[in-house]
Amino acid sequence: MKSNVLKKQLTLWTMLVALVSGSVAFAADSVDLSQSPEVSGTAEGSIVMPKEQSRMALDYVNQPPMIPHSVEGYQVTAKVNTCLKCHGVQSYRTTGAPRISPTHFVDSEGHVSSNVAPRRYFCQSCHVPQADAAPIIGNTFTPAPGYGK
Known part of the structure; x- marks a missing residue:
């Protein structure tokens, strides 16, 4: 009995991973990864990243701040x-x-160190250069009340 449940769960997880992988692959096909980090492609054209700009407001609690300068x-x-x-x-x-x-x-185990934790060392995993550009893919996101100003 447990064997059948485990097989069903494994099948569902496999299907979920395949679906997510396919979605990521589809999205990656529509983005030109050969561009420099200074120019971002959008549906309207390309956006040139300024050398430095004022910081954009955060849209939700614990949002990683965006990078307000060039990282080229x-x-x-x-x-x-x-x-x-x-x-x-x-x-x-x-x-x-x-x-x-x-x-x-x-x-990841909650221990405090004097060095940056390995999971937080690669800054651009969370922090990205900011650009005031239209989203490539539309969405209905709205900032949390009191944020985004």
Whole structure:
């Protein structure tokens, strides 16, 4: 009896993974990944990223802030993180950049470290360069009350 339930669950998970993978592959086909990070393709054309701009308002609680400057040529590898040269605990005071959040020093098990946690080290996994551009795919998202201003 349990074997049949497990087979059904496995089948459902397999179908879900296939559906999500197909959706991602379909979306990736419509985006030109060869463009530099400074130019973003949209339905209307391309958007040129400014070198620096004021910060956009957040739209919900705990939203990762967007990057208000160019990141062209920034290197983030296992050994080098260019973002931390300005936003790191030691450097933010002299650069005037916002300090990296204390949440970035908590690992997946809840332990606090003096180093950036591995899951928070690759900044552009969550933080993206901002652009005031129309969405490539339409949506009905509205900011949480009191946000987005």
